[in-house]
Amino acid sequence: MRFLRRKTNADSPTEDSQTVLVAEEAAETKPAGYTPGKGRPTPKRREAEARRRGPVAPPPKTQREAIRRMRGNKEERRRATAERRERMMSGDDRYLLPRDRGPVRAYVRDLVDSRRNLMGLFMPLALLVFVSLVAMPMEVQQYSGLVTSAMLIVMIVEGVSLGRMIVKRVRLKFPDHTGRGFGLGWYAFTRATQIRKLRVPRPRVTPKDAKRVWS
Secondary structure, eight states: OOOOOOOOTTTSOOHHHHHHHHHHHHHHHSOTTOOOOOSSOOOOHHHHHHHHHOSOOOOOSSHHHHHHHHHHHHHHHHHHHHHHHHHHHHTOTTTSOGGGOSHHHHHHHHHHHTSOOGGGGHHHHHHHHHHHHHHSOHHHHHHHHHHHHHHHHHHHHHHHHHHHHHHHHHHHHOTTOOOOHHHHHHHHHHHHTSOGGGOSSOOSOOGGGHHHHHO
16 A cells, blocks of 8 residues: 655656756747857947957056057058058059959050050150240240150050050950950050059069060
């Protein structure tokens, strides 16, 4: 005969087993594709960026320390600017302007830089015209104006022919390129009118490499 008695710990379910049963029942009632919450709010963007940058430096205690920090920041910015400038001059696409990026534009620059163009005298010619208009007598101004007009006509003709040749070369080397021919020709024209030492990015080839580049 079984007497009424209080259940022992062995007969009753433990708290851990009850927790597991409740969790299983809750999981069965959740819809498919349910994702449990993280249990904490999503950090703000400002907080995440601050966490990546690390702890913020304490404010300067003296004016001398503040000046030292300002000088250090200026030097760091100067070094970063110089590094970006050097990478841009070397032709790194990550630091070039959008108009200079891509293998097509690099090929156009090589074609232009491998030639000696009369258009490269455009800037010195413009400076010479300015000086003649300011400091030269009227007779010299008239002759310089005639010479300048003749050279400008020759430069325009050379620029048009150079643009056509370069567009043709680009179509052959990059048949999948869908850019406009006028844009490539104008890019080549503006590159050719610049003094060689002032071209950005820095030329990778010289006129000695003309046969290799144009072949």
